[in-house]
Amino acid sequence: MTAEQWSNWSGYVKANPALRPIPESAEELQAIVRTAPGPVRVAGAGHSFTPLVQTTGTIVSLDRISGLKSHDTEKCQATVGAGMRLGELTRALQGVGQALANMADIDKQSIGGALGTATHGTGSTLGAYHTLVDRVALIDGRGGLQTYTRTAHEEMLQAIGVSLGAFGIFTEVVINNRPSYRMRKRRFVLPIEDMLSNFQDMMQAYRSAEFYFIPFSGHAMFLASDITDEPITARPPDDAEEGLGTLRVLRNTLKWLPWARRALIRNALRKLPREDFVEDWLEVYTSDRQTRFNEMEYHLPLEEGPKALTEIIQLTEKHFPEVYFPMEVRTVAADDVWLSPFYRRRTCSIAIHYDAQEDPSAFFKAAEPVFRRYGGRPHWGKMHSLTSVDLSRLYPRWKDAMEARHEIDPDKRFVTPYVSRLLGLE
Numbered sequence: 001m002t003a004e005q006w007s008n009w010s011g012y013v014k015a016n017p018a019l020r021p022i023p024e025s026a027e028e029l030q031a032i033v034r035t036a037p038g039p040v041r042v043a044g045a046g047h048s049f050t051p052l053v054q055t056t057g058t059i060v061s062l063d064r065i066s067g068l069k070s071h072d073t074e075k076c077q078a079t080v081g082a083g084m085r086l087g088e089l090t091r092a093l094q095g096v097g098q099a100l101a102n103m104a105d106i107d108k109q110s111i112g113g114a115l116g117t118a119t120h121g122t123g124s125t126l127g128a129y130h131t132l133v134d135r136v137a138l139i140d141g142r143g144g145l146q147t148y149t150r151t152a153h154e155e156m157l158q159a160i161g162v163s164l165g166a167f168g169i170f171t172e173v174v175i176n177n178r179p180s181y182r183m184r185k186r187r188f189v190l191p192i193e194d195m196l197s198n199f200q201d202m203m204q205a206y207r208s209a210e211f212y213f214i215p216f217s218g219h220a221m222f223l224a225s226d227i228t229d230e231p232i233t234a235r236p237p238d239d240a241e242e243g244l245g246t247l248r249v250l251r252n253t254l255k256w257l258p259w260a261r262r263a264l265i266r267n268a269l270r271k272l273p274r275e276d277f278v279e280d281w282l283e284v285y286t287s288d289r290q291t292r293f294n295e296m297e298y299h300l301p302l303e304e305g306p307k308a309l310t311e312i313i314q315l316t317e318k319h320f321p322e323v324y325f326p327m328e329v330r331t332v333a334a335d336d337v338w339l340s341p342f343y344r345r346r347t348c349s350i351a352i353h354y355d356a357q358e359d360p361s362a363f364f365k366a367a368e369p370v371f372r373r374y375g376g377r378p379h380w381g382k383m384h385s386l387t388s389v390d391l392s393r394l395y396p397r398w399k400d401a402m403e404a405r406h407e408i409d410p411d412k413r414f415v416t417p418y419v420s421r422l423l424g425l426e
Contacts, residue, residue: 006059008046009108010294010356012383015054022061026137026145026171032060033169034143039416042165044113045085047106048381049294051418052117052164062112065171068092076177077134082112082170090282098177102126102208103285105328112170117381118162118340120349121285122210122330124203124302128342130161131335135174138167141409145171158397159404161337164380166414166423167405183208183284184228187221187275192313195220196306199348203331208285212326213309214247215316216258217265221272221326225284235277241290243268244325248291248355251324258321292356293325296364296383297349298376299341302331305348308374312352312367320363325353338397338404341377351382388424 003020007013018037023029033040036058043053043061053059062083069079076098080089087107093099102121109119111129120128135149138160146168148156160167192213195202203209206224213220246268254261300308309329316323328351332342341347352367354360364383371378377394378384392398402423409415412425420426 003059006043006046006053008048008053010049010292012049012294012356013046013051013054015051015056015059017055017057017059019058020061021058022064024064026065026139029060029062029065029169029171030139030143030145032058033139033141033413038413039419040169040413041416042112042169044083044110045108047109048113048117049296049383050381051416052381054418055416057416060169062110062169062171066110068096069172071096071098073097076179077174078177079172079174080111081172082115083110085110086114087286093177094180094280094282097180099180099281100175101132101178103282104129105285105287106289107286111173111175113381115161115170115173116163116165118337118342118379119381120330120332120342121208122332122349123208124331124346125333126208127333127335128340130337130340131333132175132177133157133161133173134176136160136170137172138408139169139171141168141411141413146408156404158337159401160408162339162380163405164339164419164422166409166419168408168414181227181281182230182232182278183225183281184230184278185223185225185275185284187223189219189221189269189272192218192220195222196310199306200302210328210330212328213313214265214269214326215313215323216262216321217269218262219266219269221269228278230278232280233278235279235283236273236275238288240287244291247324247326251322255321258317293353294356294360294364294383295351295353296360296367296371297328297351297379298368298371298384299332299347299349299379300371300374300376302346302348304374305329305331305350308348308370308376309350311370312350315366315370316352316363319366322358323352323354323363325355327352338401339380339395341379343395343397349379351379387421391422392424
């Protein structure tokens, strides 16, 4: 008899595991790894779109291995349970005067899941979440509890920093933070030609910058944030969901009249007020995504971003009039984690989205060769078709990472058929 069916956030990935335990402690989790039906996988909030969690064995929730365990004011570090959701983490850190150096735009994920898939925010000098880690406690494939620190095990942390849940299960992490801060955030609209012709200057002119291209509009919505000592000001209402609803209506009614659709969207964008406000850091980075979608995201060399996006826009507007979700473009600093998509190169990240109630496969299949032609590495948690043959060519330390994985999990307790194909573990 199987446990209750599991589904990811978008509903695209489903699994029928034999067990879905929620351990209360690391000791209980160790026993599960040793004895539960395999393969053993961990599910956080389900915000990944690839079948990383899909298993007929055991899907573990770390919801009870969570919370702020301790903090060090002098070092500006915090020790947290790996099941802690990012939104809860930000509030806890603010309460002790600490802050994450950067954030992604969704805070529903668990910290363990965000680390495992190289989840990231934006900023040309800012790294992904895994670059903040100073120490991890991990349960290996035989149920042993291991601890790795940056000072004593730097190479091992580089090996497991982005693990896809295939190197072990994080139970606790120590995060390097910074003192709490405020940010000034600005939003304005500009022609996409202007954005792309000044891409690197625009993205590097602010601590944190990103833009959304609105299909069939010819325009981008640019968001920029910097740390400030200015007092908090009134924040405008969040109009993202309302705007997305309008784009969906225009898609439904004017899909075959692109000129009318373009004119109405441009008119709406011209009326969009500029935003400029100051808030505490945890109120600035994230947005509340209510409309469900599936997503593909590729990480390209920084200088290739504008060319790749230009092709994606042309592809979309010529062949896929049903697309209405904005395309998200961000930058990420290089790092030294072996399976990080940002390994040793400054990155332009381009994400495309598709309504979760519709089949994304044709659009994503057409877009993926464009990303790959420009040297893109796929986001581990977003939809892609690559296997180990492709991926091993994109990661210089691939073989070393697989050897480290085998050392931690020689019996493949965390390896599903999908993970096996992905990592070449057959």
